[in-house]
Amino acid sequence: xxxxNENLGRRGFLAGSAAxxxxxxxxxxxxxxxxxxxxxxxxxxxxNAFLRVAPDGTVTVLSKHLEMGQGSYTxxxxxxxxxxxxxxxxxxxxAAPADAKLYANKLLGVQGTGGSSSIANSWxxxxxxxxxxxxxxVQAAAASWNVPAxxxxxxxxxxxxxxxxxxxxxxxxxxxxxxLPVPAGxxxxxxxxxxxxxxxxxxxxxxxxxxxxxxxxxxxYLPGMVTAVVARAPxxxxxxxxxxxxxxxxxxxxxxxxxxxxxxxxxxxxFWAAKQGRDALNVTWDFAGAETRGTDAIVAEYKKxxxxxxxxxxxxxxxxxALGQAAKRVNATYVFPYLAxxxxxxxxxxxxxxxxxxxxxxxxxxxxxxxxxAARVAGLKPEQVTIHTLYAGGSFGRRANPGSDYIVEAVAxxxxxxxxxxVKIVWTREDDVRGGLYRPLFVHKLEAGIDAQGNVTAxxxxxxxxSILSGTPFxxxxxxxGIDSTSVEGSNDMPYAVPNLLxxxxxxxxxxxxxxxxxxxxxxxxxxxxxxxxxxxxAAGKDPFELRRSLLSDPKQARLKRxxxxxxxxxxxxxxxxxxRGRGIAVAESFHSYVAQVAEVTAKPDGSFKVDRVVVAVDxxxxxxxxxxxxxxxxxxxxxLGALLHGxxxxxxxxxxxxxxHDYVPLRMNEMPKxxxxxVPSLEAPTGVGEPGVPPIGPAVANAIFAATGKRVxxxxxxxxxxxxxxx
Amino acid sequence: MVTLDINGAKKQLxxxxxxxxxxxxxxxxxxxxxxxxxxxxxxxxCTVHVDGKPTRSCVTPVSAVAGQKITTIEGAKSxxxxxxxxxxxxxxxxxxxxCQSGQIMAAVALxxxxxxxxxxxxxxxxxxxVCRCATYQRIRAAIHDAAQSL
Numbered sequence: 001x002x003x004x005n006e007n008l009g010r011r012g013f014l015a016g017s018a019a020x021x022x023x024x025x026x027x028x029x030x031x032x033x034x035x036x037x038x039x040x041x042x043x044x045x046x047x048n049a050f051l052r053v054a055p056d057g058t059v060t061v062l063s064k065h066l067e068m069g070q071g072s073y074t075x076x077x078x079x080x081x082x083x084x085x086x087x088x089x090x091x092x093x094x095a096a097p098a099d100a101k102l103y104a105n106k107l108l109g110v111q112g113t114g115g116s117s118s119i120a121n122s123w124x125x126x127x128x129x130x131x132x133x134x135x136x137x138v139q140a141a142a143a144s145w146n147v148p149a150x151x152x153x154x155x156x157x158x159x160x161x162x163x164x165x166x167x168x169x170x171x172x173x174x175x176x177x178x179x180l181p182v183p184a185g186x187x188x189x190x191x192x193x194x195x196x197x198x199x200x201x202x203x204x205x206x207x208x209x210x211x212x213x214x215x216x217x218x219x220x221y222l223p224g225m226v227t228a229v230v231a232r233a234p235x236x237x238x239x240x241x242x243x244x245x246x247x248x249x250x251x252x253x254x255x256x257x258x259x260x261x262x263x264x265x266x267x268x269x270x271f272w273a274a275k276q277g278r279d280a281l282n283v284t285w286d287f288a289g290a291e292t293r294g295t296d297a298i299v300a301e302y303k304k305x306x307x308x309x310x311x312x313x314x315x316x317x318x319x320x321x322a323l324g325q326a327a328k329r330v331n332a333t334y335v336f337p338y339l340a341x342x343x344x345x346x347x348x349x350x351x352x353x354x355x356x357x358x359x360x361x362x363x364x365x366x367x368x369x370x371x372x373x374a375a376r377v378a379g380l381k382p383e384q385v386t387i388h389t390l391y392a393g394g395s396f397g398r399r400a401n402p403g404s405d406y407i408v409e410a411v412a413x414x415x416x417x418x419x420x421x422x423v424k425i426v427w428t429r430e431d432d433v434r435g436g437l438y439r440p441l442f443v444h445k446l447e448a449g450i451d452a453q454g455n456v457t458a459x460x461x462x463x464x465x466x467s468i469l470s471g472t473p474f475x476x477x478x479x480x481x482g483i484d485s486t487s488v489e490g491s492n493d494m495p496y497a498v499p500n501l502l503x504x505x506x507x508x509x510x511x512x513x514x515x516x517x518x519x520x521x522x523x524x525x526x527x528x529x530x531x532x533x534x535x536x537x538x539a540a541g542k543d544p545f546e547l548r549r550s551l552l553s554d555p556k557q558a559r560l561k562r563x564x565x566x567x568x569x570x571x572x573x574x575x576x577x578x579x580x581r582g583r584g585i586a587v588a589e590s591f592h593s594y595v596a597q598v599a600e601v602t603a604k605p606d607g608s609f610k611v612d613r614v615v616v617a618v619d620x621x622x623x624x625x626x627x628x629x630x631x632x633x634x635x636x637x638x639x640x641l642g643a644l645l646h647g648x649x650x651x652x653x654x655x656x657x658x659x660x661x662h663d664y665v666p667l668r669m670n671e672m673p674k675x676x677x678x679x680v681p682s683l684e685a686p687t688g689v690g691e692p693g694v695p696p697i698g699p700a701v702a703n704a705i706f707a708a709t710g711k712r713v714x715x716x717x718x719x720x721x722x723x724x725x726x727x728x
Numbered sequence: 729m730v731t732l733d734i735n736g737a738k739k740q741l742x743x744x745x746x747x748x749x750x751x752x753x754x755x756x757x758x759x760x761x762x763x764x765x766x767x768x769x770x771x772x773x774c775t776v777h778v779d780g781k782p783t784r785s786c787v788t789p790v791s792a793v794a795g796q797k798i799t800t801i802e803g804a805k806s807x808x809x810x811x812x813x814x815x816x817x818x819x820x821x822x823x824x825x826x827c828q829s830g831q832i833m834a835a836v837a838l839x840x841x842x843x844x845x846x847x848x849x850x851x852x853x854x855x856x857x858v859c860r861c862a863t864y865q866r867i868r869a870a871i872h873d874a875a876q877s878l
Contacts, residue, residue, distance in 0.1 A: 068824055069822075069823030069824030069825070069861045070823070071823070202817070202820060203820045203822065205822065205825060206816070206817045206820055206821075206822055207817060208825075209822040209825030209828050210813045210816045210817055210821075210822065210825075210828060210832060211761070211801065211802070211813065212759075212760070212761020212762070212800070212801035212802045212829050213761070214825050215760075216760075216763075216826060218754075218760070218763065218764060219760035221755075221758055221760075227755070252744065270751065270755035270756075271751055271754075271755055271764075272743075272744075272747050272748065272751040272755065342860060343824070343826075343860055344763070344765050344771070344773060344824060344826040344827045344858065344859070344860045344861075345763070345765075345824070345826045346764070346765070391824070391825065391826075392824065393763070393824050393825070393826025393827075394823075394824040394826060394860050394861060395824075396860070426764070428767055429765065429766040429767060429768075429770075429771075430767075627820055628820075631820065631823060631863070631866070634862065634863070634865050634866070635823055635861045635862045635863065637862070638859075638861075638862020638863075638864060638865075639860065639861070639862050641862075642860075642862070660766050660767075660768055660770055661765075661766050661768075661770035661771050661858060662768070662770050666771075666858045666860055667862055667864075668855045668856075668858060668864075669850065669851055669854040669855045669857070669864045669867070669868070670851040670855045672862065672864035672865055672868075674865065675865055
């Protein structure tokens with residue numbers, strides 16, 4: 001998703017209540033009024049919705065963004081602490097409550113975490129929050145010491161007046177600062193004076209995540225809580241015809257069997273009882289409305305559509321004419337399978353429903369949407385839904401979905417159980433892998449024309465696949481004139497200067513539910529564009545790096561060109577490799593960050609290959625925390641590589657054929673390449689890093705294999721078997 | 729009644745002896761550091777030590793470990809465990825963190841049997857532990873770092 005598009009982003013997702021969340025709490029606080037009305041305010045300094053300073057000087061930053069591994073807590077706290085001049089060792093982070101008025105994502109219009117936007121949309125807001133709090137502490141000290149505020153310096157949680165040789169910790173002025181009016185228009189720091197930004201402060205969640213104390217949803221145990229697992233339809237769209245729960249009810253610890261809209265919930269005193277009970281359950285399903293095709297049939301249909309014109313998503317010049325006049329034409333068709341997110345923590349949620357309200361514990365990625373959906377199911381108002389956002393054991397997009405599937409299911413169950421006790425729903429890995437909301441299956445067809453001088457004169461790219469946003473409440477956010485931006489991003493705005501361009505798309509319909517998956521449309525468009533460009537380079541007799549550099553001629557592509565050049569330099573692009581090894585390059589702009597990667601691969605005649613090394617260059621504006629950026633690039637490479645090598649959800653007669661990590665195979669330690677990351681120094685506003693590391697890795701590796709073997713696999717995943725067949 | 733020796737303390741649990749150790753730890757004792765990831769010994773998120781050996785608690789019935797010494801992440805306090813933890817923190821290995829209890833338990837077991845593991849040793853010992861955030865490069869570096877410090 002391209003979230004920072006100004007018109008799109010500021011308009012917001014939802015009409016009505018959520019739109020009110022666009023203007024953020026910090027500025028909404030009544031002018032001159034004391035910010036925190038809570039009883040604790042007398043002792044705690046809470047000048048805005050984003051931070052509190054306790055009497056002992058502990059700084060608590062309230063994060064409106066989920067921490068799901070991407071380092072948002074650390075990055076967000078870094079921005080606040082920098083402007084506050086806080087002592088990093090005294091900084092903590094807490095999840096903000098669900099409240100779109102205070103905590104909407106400025107780029108999404110609702111409270112939620114996605115589109116690699118956490119730092120980008122927090123940048124101005126949190127610098128102002130921190131700088132304002134600092135100014136108030138300075139003001140309080142100035143009044144007490146009877147000196148001009150301008151003469152007071154701050155650093156590391158300490159105030160200092162040099163002329164009178166006085167120093168004091170922030171703690172000393174917490175109460176006085178809390179009594180002051182909140183000033184407006186406090187300017188953030190000059191970047192030259194940064195002490196924390198750009199310096200890799202250690203992650204704030206490292207301790208809790210290495211001693212077992214970090215709290216995830218699975219770790220929530222409430223008094224009287226029961227645990228449920230749900231038997232969901234084996235084919236998407238099937239419904240319950242009848243239930244035989246006789247054997248289930250005999251399982252020790254099973255408390256109840258409850259039909260809910262998503263299937264049949266087996267409620268137990270604990271997980272094991274519920275799971276045993278579900279194993280014994282016999283549900284007869286009605287497949288009348290179900291998707292019963294296999295992926296083979298879906299791919300065949302898509303390939304047929306790829307031969308017919310679709311809805312135009314980008315047009316420049318006359319591609320058909322230019323192709324007709326080309327000296328050489330290159331074409332290729334690609335198949336990208338459905339992919340499951342498979343975060344390490346399978347989906348889970350705890351719901352406590354009472355007549356007065358609904359409390360939800362979740363690694364919640366989409367608070368405003370979840371609040372609204374939960375309220376609808378519970379028969380409550382959104383403001384009666386409280387969300388406790390916990391650490392998420394990964395998500396990759398899965399926990400943010402327009403229907404809030406895993407949340408409303410639990411609310412429906414709690415309601416059906418007449419609100420007696422809190423209920424936890426745990427998805428098994430099989431439930432997770434088979435549960436849908438996949439990265440959509442896509443077919444791409446590309447064709448290019450090259451003139452006698454080797455110039456690329458025409459480029460066409462036809463995409464066939466399901467729209468993620470159409471038919472959801474978010475359609476107006478990203479779908480315009482039949483074009484879902486999340487389908488075509490990276491294709492319709494591909495960065496290369498080709499005079500004649502045509503990109504069109506077929507929005508297909510299947511019964512398989514789809515969703516954004518770490519880097520969304522770029523997961524397939526970057527692969528198609530970047531590997532096809534190497535085919536074009538080969539046909540034109542050009543070096544893949546040099547061709548890219550020459551085609552990134554538009555000044556608007558200067559940052560992408562810079563990372564391309566940097567990665568080539570760091571990877572020693574022109575240095576020869578021994579036989580059987582290859583180097584591949586790919587670039588992608590996604591979520592307003594620019595990433596280039598060079599992969600080095602060793603390939604064998606039997607089709608097996610190993611990715612030895614990946615060099616990454618990234619430009620994400622100001623590097624708030626360089627080590628977190630590096631970690632996200634390393635992780636993006638590994639996540640994307642796992643999908644390239646193994647990732648594939650297939651259906652047979654409508655049933656998902658994979659079930660767990662033995663057949664939906666993740667990247668493992670022995671397959672992880674050495675990754676080195678180079679960050680472009682920048683003073684541009686920061687942009688995201690959670691997703692942008694993913695798009696280039698697939699094409700970089702495929703291009704490296706092409707360099708080593710001269711062979712292509714265009715039907716992912718790229719397995720040794722397919723490569724061997726291509727080499728035969 | 730099943731009696732388990734967990735982190736040096738005897739715990740009595742009124743559960744089916746076939747219950748996997750994972751769920752006895754979690755739902756029975758609220759020792760929540762040990763995680764559920766796959767339920768079939770495919771991911772290692774549930775790794776604990778049974779008499780010092782790394783064991784997938786999700787497929788280990790409690791009946792099989794009665795009388796043996798079980799150590800979970802909460803009880804991992806040996807010199808090796810502390811060194812591993814310190815290296816994990818020094819290198820900021822974690823991302824989502826959900827698999828890291830299992831990773832750490834696997835790494836501690838490796839270093840207790842092999843003081844200077846090679847990259848190949850690390851591949852052998854750690855390939856059963858999945859990290860969807862793909863923190864593998866830092867896990868490898870942290871194991872080498874911990875080995876250095878021991």
